[in-house]
Amino acid sequence: MKRTLAGSLLLLLTAVAGCGGGTPQNTSGAKELEVLYKVETTWPYLEKMLGAAKKQYESAHPGVTIKLTAVQGNNEAYYTKLALLNRSPDSAPDLYYHDTFQVNADVAAGKLAPLDDYLAKWPDWSTQFPDSVKQAAKGGDGKIYGVPISTDTRGLWYQKDVFAKAGLPVPWEPKTWNDVLTAARTIKQKLPGVVPFSMYATKIHGEASTMQGFEMLLYGTPGGTLYDDAQKKWVAGGKNFTDALTFVNTVFREELGPKQADAHNAKLGDKVTMEWFPEAKLGISLDGAWASSAWKPTGTKPWPEWTEKIGWTPMPTQNGEAPGAVSMSGGWVMAMSAYTKHKQEAFDFITTATNKENSMAYSVGTGDLAPRKDVAADPKYSADNPSVKFWTDLASVTHYRPAYEVYPKVSTQVQEAMEAVVTGSRTPEEATANYAKALPAAVGGPDKVLSR
């Protein structure tokens, strides 16, 4: 009997030991760094850049291997996967590609390592990164938690052939929201079958709906903001909020936007760049600087004529209020896990991935704006993209999201409000009231909310 018991216990222990584990046992003493990143079939640029960085790094650092772990899918899928892996030190990657709007939530959770001590010894940080870009991944504690890989601005793209056929002026320079809507109405009236105006406005597009869609409107209203910096409180709705939603409502009630099926299609962005714009089936698109990257010779939908067929112009403020235009900026960084055991080696990989060569490859591929001064100044960077100067100059009117810890939750509430308006289930006023009601729970209490 005793022997049975002992045997059973032994078996059990083996089983438990087999299930546990986690950290790979490196008997050889070699170090391995796992890098998590995202890849989509239409978006292979980051993977290419990291592959090159891995080769450079491994030849310069014998004894350290880089393990590249890809997450297939869109941003939302990537955020979820990363958050789940980060639940345990055993599964957390050592380094990861990180959206700046998630940084503060992860700093609060103690998942990111501050980089200040390492950055102080890296000459590129002080010489090549402009001060505005350095803030991209700054935590609430003032420390830096990531080195920028990209930054961006947002505005309007338009199809010149569509505009010409509809009798609209080219170049087009809208001064108010109404100018945008009037152009869209003209296209709808003159060219049936053409989508007049495309924007991201549903939950399936996640942060793209909040930032490219809603915030591009809200921050263009007089004093419009999600967060009051002076009082350090979140703004609950108000007229600015309703006005922004009213614009969305007009677009979808007057059928100036994509059909509902397309508005709720995760692949709307691909449709815009790969079908509608090249086939002259879309008039205007409210989107980011990167939208043209697919049309490059190395892109997923090479379209050499795009530089003549496509125009770009700033998104105007509501009634043309100063400074006349609005833009939003965000970006992605390479961040280091607080759990990694090889911090110096991990930081060295960050410097490799964001050196001039790799940063250039990434920016040219994606169409995102280069965070490094030496890349931005290089003629190769803007060689086949005449729009780069325009998007870079938008930095003078750009806004940054209030990327505090609770921002991702606020963002999801904004998406709820927008989608309710898109489907017509709520009026802009009702959706605003709902947002105001849901906000205290999202930001951690009514004392953190400013009623408007």
Add this chain to the structure above:
Amino acid sequence: MTIVTAPPPPVTSRPVRGSSRRGAMRWLLPLGPALVLLALFLAGPILWSVYIAFTNETLTGSASVHSRFVGVANFVKLFGDPNFLNSFLLTFVFVIGSAVIGQNTLGLIIALLQRGRGRVTRSVVNGVVIAAWVVPEVVAAACWFSFLAEEGTLNRVLGVSQEWLYTAPMLAVILANIWRGTAFSMLVYSAALSEVPADLVEAAAVDGAGPGRRLLHITLPLIRRSIMANLMLITLQTLASFGLIYALTGGGPGTASQTTPLYMYEQAFRYFEIGYGSAIALVMLVIGALFSLVYLRLIKVEDA
């Protein structure tokens, strides 16, 4: 994971009444490891998720490291949440429409029609129906996506232009789930019908009972236990159905097809509210248990 199979209980030493303590030890000890493993990997996670449902745990942010016990706050929030109530209603419609009415009835009809048919016919019909059942949910969803799309087969056949997934999302997911799940009911009923004595049915026919009366008064009463068991199983399966709806409509447009499992996924894994998501899961578990109780009760009433 290493899998441990428990040694079979010794058959020769059945516990004898009176000396049950020693007897119990005899079979408990060899079974011990299996029980411990079950407790560790099955009961453990379940209890843990019950605990999480009473906290404000999130996937990231400060609440992921300093989560605290919030009592029934998640449940209070849940029952005041119009989106949850909406999802609950949709789940009910989905279960009744696709399982109780759709799969169950269609499965029975196919099984009845197959009685007495030739082997070839039966193999072909079985093959087609079961094929829909064995394909992964995502593949089934992809098939229905292209079938219902604007330039899809259905619109071609009907000669109309309809965005079915956006104009009638619930109908679309219900039809897709009937298509996918009917095989299970069909197999259950085929087996049950083969147990119905042929001479009984023939005798009724000789006495002048038509097909309708034979079905109502002979066949159905004889297979009633299978009907209840089938209803219980497909209800539980459908209640938890996720992949098909997620891949087909993602719960949209808006929340028009967001059943409770999708709502739970959104809260837990897109909005990172693990505590709240667990509370929803717990409520679903209770609803599933209630459904099972009702069916079990019905079987008992039938037997009495």
